[in-house]
Amino acid sequence: MASLPNGAGAAAAASGSSGARPVDKEVDFANYFCTYAYLYHQKEMLCDRVRMDAYHSAVFRNAPHFQGKVVLDVGTGSGILAIWSAQAGARKVYAVEATNMAEHARELARANGVADIVEVIQGTVEDVELPEKVDVIISEWMGYFLLRESMFDSVISARDRWLKPDGVMYPSHARMWLAPIRTGLGDKKREDFDIAMDDWSLFVQDTQTYYGVNMNALTKAYRSEHEKYYLKSSIWNNLHPNQVIGQPAAIKEIDCLTATVDEIREVRAQVTLPLTMDARLSALAGWFDVHFRGSAQNPGVEEIELTTAPDEHGGTHWGQQVFLLTPPLSVTKGDNVNVSFSMVRSKENHRLMDMEFTYELHELSGRKHPAVTTKMYLE
């Protein structure tokens, strides 16, 4: 048969099940954790200067949170946050990593002279047993549009099991943003979609002519598979700030010290996005920021922000997620677009997200356009 490279594409359209299932740990490992066992992927994250600078500043400018303290690093990867915590003065750092990358983290701690402080534990944090409670939980758990990967669940579990009552979370707060944008990405995708469908028509003709089988019964399913792929899957992009044509709105705020899985399992928001220029509204974009400010009880020395908003000086490896609007709308400065947004976890894979957008243009003139509803997938 000759399938694609192993695992590519994958889980979303796969399963025979039609409802939510308990997570199979081995499947989750094959689908998700495995990527983090590769050094090329660790390096990609370690080369993200925005990410690195933010965490580095968060730790070293708030050294009092670390000095003489016990730290838990959830998903340590190559171990960088654990090593920084030790360098900032931690008495002990428990660095938990599910993949074989744990061995590399151990080597790195040794080579950087902190092997007596950093204890790397290979396993999932939900299963780990520590000999003591911790003062700080540090983790870089954010996925695309913040919640893809659902890794914050593991941080919550770690917090509820191991954080002291006056402990602090690094980061301490997180927010999701939505903004109206202009982009040419949709034109290319719509063209690719049209080409794919034209090609399908030829294929249907050829298969009838040469092989005596009418494939037309699958045209609808083929269209729907390709619509999802080209038009309804969010697109990774590092936007320029001048592509943002209206005011962004925060659609979700998370206090990492108190958030529950129930609070993040679904995200629902209704926002009005005021348009600030005459432009073609061709998509909405989503991104996130996180803050390091300790807790009310135990504030940091200096608040540090890590934002993945469009930035003309360069982006992050997270980029932004672009959600195409089909068709695009011509908008004028002063118009508003009302957006109802919902995001839930995919039934087939709890680390991927199914979204629904309803958007409605209210022109400054008073004219209201009909509301349009579209599903989008973050895979």
Add this chain to the structure above:
Amino acid sequence: MASLPNGAGAAAAASGSSGARPVDKEVDFANYFCTYAYLYHQKEMLCDRVRMDAYHSAVFRNAPHFQGKVVLDVGTGSGILAIWSAQAGARKVYAVEATNMAEHARELARANGVADIVEVIQGTVEDVELPEKVDVIISEWMGYFLLRESMFDSVISARDRWLKPDGVMYPSHARMWLAPIRTGLGDKKREDFDIAMDDWSLFVQDTQTYYGVNMNALTKAYRSEHEKYYLKSSIWNNLHPNQVIGQPAAIKEIDCLTATVDEIREVRAQVTLPLTMDARLSALAGWFDVHFRGSAQNPGVEEIELTTAPDEHGGTHWGQQVFLLTPPLSVTKGDNVNVSFSMVRSKENHRLMDMEFTYELHELSGRKHPAVTTKMYLE
């Protein structure tokens, strides 16, 4: 963290286990079967004219094998082989498919008027119960270099459980080939590898300078990961016949009627490849062919061949697998290259293959070059 698209890359470097494990069915589904649930992938196979022509001829030019008979199609996908079997006169066709593609196969059988003959059963063939034995097993089970995907195991299981003693296999025979070739692919890969390593050096410097962490402890592991990726992973390519610079050798022959899993779990061969031109021997290439000739007891009307050898009139979706030799060797017409070859299943994923090549150039002049041994991975 922001991982790659779901599942990409995947299983080979992932697992914490160090030995062979029993296959976890759910993991296998996530890693393997899922790809076949996409119509774009079915279409890719259905557009492979070499593949389609061979199976179409095999069925319709050997219609007596099908007329009034009971057929089992293992891994029917969109159902094309099952529909052809019905069109060729089968009394009943059991079409087994593990993924949700089964529903599309059912629709297609209906739309082509053979729903009363083709019974699509969703499940793995190992678990399926049929009400009767079958006269023919048809299947398109071949992966890259024949055995990638290890799908023939399922065909063997189906044969041993359901084929009548005088039944026939479609295809009936399969062979694996190895040949000496010239190609520029290795130069590009070696360049990419060097760039990746230079880039790593800069990264090590920068991480020390800006973030106070010495990453050099991971240099060896990074090199080894990237060597595997760039230089030791076989490369898909459709070669031109003039890239073949010596005589190909058959390294494995399989009689589909009698082969056991033990016979295909490992492939070992020692061959001498005579070089037929002055050239740079930069790689070995592997491909396969299969034949449809019925059985000794029940021969076909016309023998049909499906070959994936290099062909100037165009290739197949299987292409050939290119195994780079580093460094390349200058060879002269009349030289021989002796190759010892072994292929075993990867410990982490039984559908992927680990290979070892030992090659030794014997010049026509009598000079013998030292033997070189290299591992290669078919992923």
